[in-house]
Amino acid sequence: MGLFSRFSKSAQDGKNSEPVDSELFVIVDRSVDPHLVVYHDPRAILSEQYRHFRTNLLALNKDGSPKSVVFTSSHKGEGKSISVANIALSLVELGNTRVCLVDTDFRAPVLGKMFGIGEEPGLSDMLLEGLSLDKVLHQTKTENLRLICSGREPRNPTELLGSERMLDLASALKKDFQYILFDTPPIFPYSDACILGSRCNGIILVVRMDHTPKSTVEKAVKSAESAGGKVIGTFLTAIRPIGKEYTREYYYYKEST
Numbered sequence: 001m002g003l004f005s006r007f008s009k010s011a012q013d014g015k016n017s018e019p020v021d022s023e024l025f026v027i028v029d030r031s032v033d034p035h036l037v038v039y040h041d042p043r044a045i046l047s048e049q050y051r052h053f054r055t056n057l058l059a060l061n062k063d064g065s066p067k068s069v070v071f072t073s074s075h076k077g078e079g080k081s082i083s084v085a086n087i088a089l090s091l092v093e094l095g096n097t098r099v100c101l102v103d104t105d106f107r108a109p110v111l112g113k114m115f116g117i118g119e120e121p122g123l124s125d126m127l128l129e130g131l132s133l134d135k136v137l138h139q140t141k142t143e144n145l146r147l148i149c150s151g152r153e154p155r156n157p158t159e160l161l162g163s164e165r166m167l168d169l170a171s172a173l174k175k176d177f178q179y180i181l182f183d184t185p186p187i188f189p190y191s192d193a194c195i196l197g198s199r200c201n202g203i204i205l206v207v208r209m210d211h212t213p214k215s216t217v218e219k220a221v222k223s224a225e226s227a228g229g230k231v232i233g234t235f236l237t238a239i240r241p242i243g244k245e246y247t248r249e250y251y252y253y254k255e256s257t
């Protein structure tokens with residue numbers, strides 16, 4: 001990786017070669033994934049987009065109490081992990097906000113590697129082996145941002161996320177963090193995100209623009225809400241620039257958490 005990077009388009013969406021969300025930005029630390037633009041280059045336009053989202057998320061939290069939020073999408077590869085990590089980074093930029101990121105995507109964990117930490121020990125080790133919270137609560141290179149990696153892949157990921165221990169963890173984290181953000185697998189075909197979402201304050205649906213059909217997004221919202229979760233908004237990825245400006249309609253919120 002050179003000194004500069006460009007936010008790249010998903011390889012699986014190779015039909016259209018036009019770049020999206022494309023902007024050169026500075027890489028300050030090669031051990032941290034170049035997609036974490038808020039870490040590398042807070043002044044980049046992309047970093048500003050994550051801050052816009054942060055503003056809206058904060059506006060929903062009128063009483064300022066600790067909130068747990070699940071980030072998911074209809075299908076895989078829509079940008080969940082990169083989005084939730086950058087949003088976490090933008091929240092801690094405020095200085096007075098402590099954030100814990102939790103990777104619950106046991107089947108395809110990425111956050112540990114993204115932050116240059118590694119995936120173990122992590123959540124599954126704590127839930128299954130009884131490892132203490134302080135052993136899995138990794139300090140990232142950014143003050144006030146902690147990360148719980150996924151840990152070893154368990155045999156029963158869905159049951160693990162619905163367990164009492166998982167519920168206890170969320171309550172314990174709320175004592176020390178203002179935001180607990182969960183990266184999860186996609187809603188289709190897994191039920192993990194819906195189960196976790198029903199136990200959290202809200203769900204953000206990450207939607208890849210010009211990729212996910214509206215009917216699929218609607219089905220995902222229905223699935224999440226029929227499991228008892230509350231979809232509080234969407235975060236759109238792969239936004240196409242209009243001239244030098246980016247479209248502003250890349251997220252909306254439905255109701256307060």
Ligand SMILES: Nc1ncnc2c1ncn2[C@@H]1O[C@H](COP(=O)(O)OP(=O)(O)OP(=O)(O)O)[C@@H](O)[C@H]1O
Pocket residue numbers: 007008009010011020021073075076077078079080081082083105108110185186236237238239
């Ligand atoms: N805001 C964005 N704009 C353009 N491309 C993006 C954006 N966010 C992510 N991507 C691209 O999408 C790809 C997938 O990103 P990411 O791993 O975050 O998705 P995911 O939804 O977590 O995937 P999975 O379902 O496999 O966990 C990345 O390779 C990245 O290049």
Ligand SMILES: [Mg+2]
Pocket residue numbers: 080081082105108110183
């Ligand atoms: Mg992911």
